[in-house]
Amino acid sequence: MSRWPEVFQTGLKDNKKRKKWIYAGVGLLVILGLISSVAFQAVDVDTYTVQRTDVVATVWETGKVVSDSTEDIYSEIQGRVKAVYVDTGDSVEKGKLLAVIDVGELDTQIARLEGELKSVEGQEQTALSQVDSNQIKQQELAVEQARVALGLAKANYERIKELYAQGAATRVELDQSEADLATRQKAVSQAEAALASLKKQNKSSQLQYEGQRESLQAELRHLQGQKAKSRVTADRDGIVFTRKVKEGDIVSPGSLLFTVGSREKTKIEVYVNNKDMMRVNTGDEVKVIFRVPGEDVEVKGVIDRIAPAAEEIISSLGIPEDKIKVTVNLKEKPAGIRVIPGATVDVVVTTQKATDVPAVPKEALFSDKGEDYVWVNRQGKAAIVKVQTGVEGDDLVEIKSGLKEGDRVLLNPHLPELKEGIRIK
Missing domain, CATH: 1.20.120 (Four Helix Bundle (Hemerythrin (Met), subunit A))
Known part of the structure; x- marks a missing residue:
């Protein structure tokens, strides 16, 4: 019998082995290519260039317009209110009869x-x-x-x-x-x-x-x-801000009957959280915002008085808070607006300020074990830098050490692709 079929069969087996090695080599090259592609691909990031600026920390509180000249009128006798002649909002002149108490x-x-x-x-x-x-x-x-x-x-x-x-x-x-x-x-x-x-x-x-x-x-x-x-009269010209009694009420000495004040002379009263008042002083300037339909009118005010002690104020959520009463005088009248006692306004109080300092946006910072860090672009590669922060403003944070003017910090420090030395763009 001839041997060529046996030789032929052996050749076929060798070809199959070669193909397996070829396929394995091609697969390895593909994997290495993918790894190389990932290794040399740059991560797309947003950056902010460190620059010197002012960092301002503020708090926003709701204040109320009050008369700068008010008088509470109390009953001086015991009796039943026989008649009331004025209501809240009425204009009165000095000596006007407000109410009569039956005697x-x-x-x-x-x-x-x-x-x-x-x-x-x-x-x-x-x-x-x-x-x-x-x-x-x-x-x-x-x-x-x-x-x-x-x-x-x-x-x-x-x-x-x-x-x-x-x-x-x-x-x-x-x-x-x-x-x-x-x-x-x-x-x-x-x-x-x-x-x-x-x-x-x-x-x-x-x-x-x-x-x-x-x-x-x-x-x-x-x-x-x-x-x-028994004849209760106004001691000054003004507006009746509050009326606390009605006909038929029983009053005693010391019962509050009316509050009368001036509409022309007004001030702002606002309660600010105790911890936010540590660096605030009388004479500091504030912003007062009158919210009217279609626009917000902003004027300057100055802190005239800070109460010596905090009061417990119940928040809108029912939480008791220690707040300090602050009195603000307007430095200017809002254009086109009547300032009416009882109206609410927004008061923006500057609690801290650092002038002409290096600063970065808040979102650039991240913390680890109580320390603050930022990602920095170092010649196209990501690097972690430890920083010391100062005043934390509304948008920016003062950087006391770790960065210098011109450094570029990453604004998205929590990207999962970020790691030391990775290329960024």
Whole structure:
């Protein structure tokens, strides 16, 4: 039998082996090509060139326009509101009657006191008439006569005493003149005592009734003053901002009835979170934004006052927050807008500011284990750089170290393809 079929079969087997090796080599080349393609392909990124600028941190809060000159009007008496003559928004002039509080009981008390006062005055006249002024005058005359007689008795005694010393008068005459002097002295004392008694009786009656009269008059003046307070009036020209009472309400001393203020002089009151006020001072400038249909009108304001202590304010979400009341004066009037007390505005307060510093957008930063980093384009390749940040503004963050002006940072640091040394474009 010929051997060529056997040789032929062996050749076929060798060809099959060669084809397998060829296919394997081609596959390997394809894989290596793909790997090479991926290795040399650049990742498409967005970059930001570091430059020096101002970094400003602000907070936005809702404020309210309030009158710069307001007055709360309180009730000074107890009673029922009989009538109310104004409502919120009404213009009033100084002295205008705002409300009347019923004081019917006061009228009764005033009438009673007036009656008692008249009674006391009548009793006083009756009592004083019992000690007639003529009696006092007659007694004063008696005192004067007794004193004249006493003077004569003294002169007679001295004359007889001298004569007795010269032997021209007897002892009996001297004793008689001395006895007459003693009698006249006693008469003067009795007359003066009687006069003092009359005057004392008159004065005592006067003081007694005068005290009663003054006491009643003082109480009467107090009640009349209370009655006058039942008529509640405006102490200034202005607008009624709030009306807290209505007809029929029971009020007591200290009850708030109305708030009246000026519409012309206004200010802004806004509550700012306590932690945001650490570097804010009076005199700092703020932005005040009036939101009107179709546009926002922005004007400048200046912080006039910062409350010394925080207040607990309940947020719109029902969360208690410690906030500080800030008062802002407008530096200019918004064009074409009436500033009405009660209107709400947006207040933009600058809490921190770094001037002319290197800065990058917030989205360029990422953190790892409490440290801040950025991706930087280093000659077309990605590199991670550790940075130290400063003031964090609304859009930018101050870079204190790690970058310099002109460096290009990546704005999409969380791309999954990014790794050290990879080509970027």
